[in-house]
Amino acid sequence: MVEARVMTDLALLRVLQLASPALPIGGYAYSQGLEYAIEQGWVTDIDSAAGWLGGLLEHSLARLDLPVLLRQYDALERADDGALFSWNDWLLANRETAELYLEDSQQGGALLRLMCSLGVPAAQEWPTGEPLALMTGLAMAGQHWHTGAHALALGALWSWLENQVGAATKLIPLGQTDAQRLLDRILPSLPAVVEIARQLPGDELGAGLPGLAFASARHENQYTRLFRS
Numbered sequence: 001m002v003e004a005r006v007m008t009d010l011a012l013l014r015v016l017q018l019a020s021p022a023l024p025i026g027g028y029a030y031s032q033g034l035e036y037a038i039e040q041g042w043v044t045d046i047d048s049a050a051g052w053l054g055g056l057l058e059h060s061l062a063r064l065d066l067p068v069l070l071r072q073y074d075a076l077e078r079a080d081d082g083a084l085f086s087w088n089d090w091l092l093a094n095r096e097t098a099e100l101y102l103e104d105s106q107q108g109g110a111l112l113r114l115m116c117s118l119g120v121p122a123a124q125e126w127p128t129g130e131p132l133a134l135m136t137g138l139a140m141a142g143q144h145w146h147t148g149a150h151a152l153a154l155g156a157l158w159s160w161l162e163n164q165v166g167a168a169t170k171l172i173p174l175g176q177t178d179a180q181r182l183l184d185r186i187l188p189s190l191p192a193v194v195e196i197a198r199q200l201p202g203d204e205l206g207a208g209l210p211g212l213a214f215a216s217a218r219h220e221n222q223y224t225r226l227f228r229s
Contacts, residue, residue: 014145018138019155019162025110025134027159030103031167032056033215038171040215046178049168050185053161057186057193060207061160064094065135066153066197067205072139073149076122084122088136094206096213099220104133111137120144153194161186 021028034052037043043052068091075083095101112132115123122140126132135156142152161183169179 011145011147011151014142015147015151015155018141018147018152019159021159021162021166023111023159024114025107027107027163028166030107030163031171031219032100032103032164033212033219034164034167035171036215036219037211038168042211042215043168043172045172046174046182046185049165049172049174049182053164053168053182053186054189055209056164056212057157057161057189058196059209060212061157062193062196063200063205064091064207066156066194067200068133069135069139069153069156070149070197072136073143073152076139076143084136084139088131088133091133091135092131097216097220099216100213105131108132108134108137111141115141115144150194150198153197154190157190157193161190 017023034043037052043049068087072084072087075081075087092101092104095104109132111134112123112126115137120140122144123137126140138152138156142149142155147155165174165179165182168174168182169176174182
């Protein structure tokens with residue numbers, strides 16, 4: 001019983017490590033189109049920010065990133081390299097703009113380098129020069145550290161949400177208390193997002209957010225900006 005508790009605690013700590021803003025992959029540098037949405041007046045306060053982020057959660061992360069993460073974790077458990085590579089390529093191919101592709105592959109590449117330095121076998125065996133999606137890197141680390149797919153998915157969502165709220169805090173701007181109110185409003189929905197991702201059939205995977213694609217594409221040429229996407 002004590003040994004099982006120790007392993008559970010260690011798995012939780014590993015999820016916290018991967019979700020930490022101190023993880024050196026640069027997540028804080030990206031707004032996923034939010035910067036352009038704020039410039040255009042689509043997002044102006046805590047309510048509209050909650051709507052924007054809720055839309056991304058429901059129509060993008062729940063139906064694209066997280067289902068792929070769960071499938072990649074399973075592929076690693078089964079030592080199915082073909083499935084791991086296929087899902088990685090499929091996820092990167094679903095990035096609709098150059099910015100979104102670079103955001104994913106640059107963070108994935110940074111995580112890959114970190115995982116290699118920490119001795120994660122799947123990362124060390126990844127082919128040199130092959131782009132890596134962030135979710136693939138998280139699956140590699142989580143499976144190696146036995147976090148469990150569910151806890152890993154929650155950690156990935158928290159990391160994304162914390163970065164997005166941080167961007168909104170700077171850009172709208174929000175005060176620190178309103179930022180916490182925004183987190184408080186959205187946090188309860190995260191387990192349901194993971195459940196949607198878990199149950200989603202393979203033929204229903206994919207994001208449908210033309211507004212995000214438009215915002216990201218216009219942000220590439222935005223005159224002044226703080227964020228890389």
